[in-house]
Amino acid sequence: MPLLWLRFALACYFIGLIYAFFALTRTSDLFSRIALHAASLGMVFHFVSLVELFLSGHVVWASVHNGESLLAFFSMTFFMIIYAIYQTTSPGVVVFPIVFFLTFIAAVDEQPVLLTAFVQHKGWLIAHIILIFTGYAALVLSFGASLLYLLQESRLKAKKPSSLISFLPALEVIDQIGYRSLLLGFPFMTLGLITGSVVAMSTYGHVDFTDPKILLSLLMWAVYMVMVVTRWNSGWRGRRAAVLATFAFVAAIVAWAANYFSTIHRFAAS
Amino acid sequence: MRYQLIGVNHRSAPLEVRERLAIPESRLSDTCRDLAAYPGIEEGMVISTCNRVEVVTHTTNGAADLRGFLREHFDLTAEELDAHLYEFREKDAVRHIFRVASSLDSMVVGEAQILGQVKEAYATARALGTVRAQLDQLFTRAFAVAKRVRSETAVGSSSVSIASVAVELAKKIFGTLQGKSVFIVGAGKMSELAARHLMAHGCASIFVSNRTYERAVGLAHKFNGQAVRFDDLYSICDRADIVITSTGSPHAIFRREHGEQFLARRKNRPMFFVDIAVPRDVAPEMAKLDGIFTYDLDDLQQAITSHVADRGKEAELAEAIIASEVERFEARLQTLDVVPTIVSLQDHLETIRQAEIDRVRGRMGPLTPEQEMAVEALTRGIINKVMHTPVTTLKTAAREAEATTVIEVVRRLFNLQDKEKGPASQAGNVEPSNKDASDKGARSRR
Numbered sequence: 001m002p003l004l005w006l007r008f009a010l011a012c013y014f015i016g017l018i019y020a021f022f023a024l025t026r027t028s029d030l031f032s033r034i035a036l037h038a039a040s041l042g043m044v045f046h047f048v049s050l051v052e053l054f055l056s057g058h059v060v061w062a063s064v065h066n067g068e069s070l071l072a073f074f075s076m077t078f079f080m081i082i083y084a085i086y087q088t089t090s091p092g093v094v095v096f097p098i099v100f101f102l103t104f105i106a107a108v109d110e111q112p113v114l115l116t117a118f119v120q121h122k123g124w125l126i127a128h129i130i131l132i133f134t135g136y137a138a139l140v141l142s143f144g145a146s147l148l149y150l151l152q153e154s155r156l157k158a159k160k161p162s163s164l165i166s167f168l169p170a171l172e173v174i175d176q177i178g179y180r181s182l183l184l185g186f187p188f189m190t191l192g193l194i195t196g197s198v199v200a201m202s203t204y205g206h207v208d209f210t211d212p213k214i215l216l217s218l219l220m221w222a223v224y225m226v227m228v229v230t231r232w233n234s235g236w237r238g239r240r241a242a243v244l245a246t247f248a249f250v251a252a253i254v255a256w257a258a259n260y261f262s263t264i265h266r267f268a269a270s
Numbered sequence: 271m272r273y274q275l276i277g278v279n280h281r282s283a284p285l286e287v288r289e290r291l292a293i294p295e296s297r298l299s300d301t302c303r304d305l306a307a308y309p310g311i312e313e314g315m316v317i318s319t320c321n322r323v324e325v326v327t328h329t330t331n332g333a334a335d336l337r338g339f340l341r342e343h344f345d346l347t348a349e350e351l352d353a354h355l356y357e358f359r360e361k362d363a364v365r366h367i368f369r370v371a372s373s374l375d376s377m378v379v380g381e382a383q384i385l386g387q388v389k390e391a392y393a394t395a396r397a398l399g400t401v402r403a404q405l406d407q408l409f410t411r412a413f414a415v416a417k418r419v420r421s422e423t424a425v426g427s428s429s430v431s432i433a434s435v436a437v438e439l440a441k442k443i444f445g446t447l448q449g450k451s452v453f454i455v456g457a458g459k460m461s462e463l464a465a466r467h468l469m470a471h472g473c474a475s476i477f478v479s480n481r482t483y484e485r486a487v488g489l490a491h492k493f494n495g496q497a498v499r500f501d502d503l504y505s506i507c508d509r510a511d512i513v514i515t516s517t518g519s520p521h522a523i524f525r526r527e528h529g530e531q532f533l534a535r536r537k538n539r540p541m542f543f544v545d546i547a548v549p550r551d552v553a554p555e556m557a558k559l560d561g562i563f564t565y566d567l568d569d570l571q572q573a574i575t576s577h578v579a580d581r582g583k584e585a586e587l588a589e590a591i592i593a594s595e596v597e598r599f600e601a602r603l604q605t606l607d608v609v610p611t612i613v614s615l616q617d618h619l620e621t622i623r624q625a626e627i628d629r630v631r632g633r634m635g636p637l638t639p640e641q642e643m644a645v646e647a648l649t650r651g652i653i654n655k656v657m658h659t660p661v662t663t664l665k666t667a668a669r670e671a672e673a674t675t676v677i678e679v680v681r682r683l684f685n686l687q688d689k690e691k692g693p694a695s696q697a698g699n700v701e702p703s704n705k706d707a708s709d710k711g712a713r714s715r716r
Contacts, residue, residue, distance in 0.1 A: 170444060173445040
């Protein structure tokens with residue numbers, strides 16, 4: 001049963017969570033290595049659980065909890081990619097708690113809430129889900145990076161002696177992580193929305209722009225675009241970028257929560 | 271041991287005072303000569319760096335008026351000067367010199383530059399002849415101690431100077447320094463050093479600007495960089511990621527509005543200002559701009575303190591080395607002190623022996639060679655036996671604090687003080703001045 005593997009993964013991510021709290025106050029190479037290994041192991045379990053889920057043959061992808069599990073997995077993947085490039089585990093400070101939270105919700109109980117609407121193009125739906133979640137994961141990373149940027153900036157500005165020995169990577173590295181996640185996530189998010197509307201069109205014949213889910217998704221996408229454009233044009237970073245990223249992140253969460261209110265984008269049969 | 275030292279450093283005096291006392295290289299020789307010619311001074315040398323000015327002397331009576339010398343030489347009043355001075359004598363002076371040379375007294379503990387600077391000052395004074403036997407042995411030992419501290423402790427291992435702290439901070443902002451460009455505003459020694467460090471860590475290009483354009487050209491040439499006229503400063507500055515500024519300007523050259531311009535032109539990419547000028551070249555409001563990081567001398571020192579704290583244990587170890595070295599040095603000096611007494615004791619007894627033999631000869635007429643030999647052996651034997659105890663006592667005492675007392679007793683017992691300018695008269699002086707000195711040393715340290 002997939003939940004078993006997911007719970008193993010959860011245990012591993014828990015170590016990451018502890019690391020995240022620990023890393024805020026002090027820095028330890030040993031612990032970050034342990035956290036990294038635990039997280040990798042967690043990803044293996046997580047992957048197994050996802051494969052098992054997929055092989056079970058249902059379109060269970062579309063259950064809220066499975067979606068959360070998938071999002072957690074993608075976020076971890078991003079984290080690992082960043083680790084491979086920059087050799088830093090510090091984004092984990094933000095990513096680990098989010099991943100743990102998502103996995104936790106997904107792992108607490110079996111919840112076969114399925115997408116009720118009959119879907120004609122299963123391929124499109126799967127593409128939509130993967131694209132959107134990749135976009136979400138990138139957004140999570142970017143949000144995390146912008147928080148870390150603020151933290152590092154304030155440390156450097158405070159001119160505390162500790163600014164030299166802080167666990168955080170250099171300001172420009174954090175900035176790059178955030179910016180690259182943002183750039184990478186944007187096309188995914190855009191394509192995800194397009195495939196989503198294709199699915200909606202084929203299912204309902206039209207896209208209902210007054211639906212809260214769609215409205216919020218569009219809003220999130222707009223904020224996302226503003227972020228990319230301001231970064232591109234005037235190099236917004238630091239406080240202003242963090243405000244935007246927070247806004248986009250909140251929009252994303254609200255858009256996600258809108259699943260519960262939307263009439264067309266529903267998982268539960270009610 | 272009549273060492274006497276006076277000076278100011280970064281802890282005892284603010285920059286304004288240090289600036290007034292700083293001696294440019296070109297005038298160092300004159301200062302040394304003036305010092306050596308000052309009443310009561312036998313040998314003298316001057317160490318002048320950006321963080322300290324110290325006058326080190328060996329005096330005739332251990333109580334030369336070094337404050338008077340400073341006042342006279344720098345044309346300062348007692349009120350301006352005295353509060354910032356520290357003064358050490360004898361053992362305390364030795365300890366201080368050992369600590370300075372070992373970089374334990376530096377703003378950045380463990381930085382390597384200070385030893386080089388002390389060596390230079392020593393070489394200059396030696397060449398002038400104002401450093402001779404006494405200061406020579408002090409500084410030779412100090413260099414050996416510095417070497418020992420460096421090799422036996424980790425104090426110098428993560429050696430950080432202002433320059434390397436600037437590099438570390440730059441790395442915290444930019445990550446890698448590869449391809450970054452540096453702007454030196456005001457061609458000074460410190461900024462040159464900082465630039466050298468930054469270039470060594472991968473900075474790609476360098477701009478140099480100075481009010482005297484020729485100096486900018488000279489420095490730019492050294493780094494293969496580009497000289498910029500001072501008037502073009504603001505139009506070029508945004509091209510630099512790191513700005514090291516050290517002009518003598520009385521007011522800030524970089525103000526908030528400049529920072530805003532730079533950021534707009536740089537698309538908000540961060541900029542790092544290292545302001546080593548006093549008064550500051552970068553207005554404090556600049557730091558309020560997002561993406562602009564300014565560190566002035568005080569901030570850098572604060573950043574450095576963390577390193578010092580890291581090395582607290584090592585510094586303790588180093589202080590222990592210094593303490594034992596001071597003892598050793600003192601012991602050696604005292605051993606040297608007892609030698610003249612032993613020699614004059616030998617001379618004294620030998621004179622008595624010869625006089626007595628002559629008297630015997632006068633009374634008994636010429637002796638046969640056998641008799642000569644017997645008398646010679648007998649008298650020598652007696653003298654050696656008599657000498658044995660005082661000599662061993664002197665040698666043992668040499669290693670202890672009571673050396674001077676023992677020397678004095680021996681001299682009195684054998685009536686050795688009648689020689690003109692003999693060591694006995696000195697020995698009489700050493701003790702009270704010793705006491706006096708350690709009192710004063712203790713006071714000035716407070």
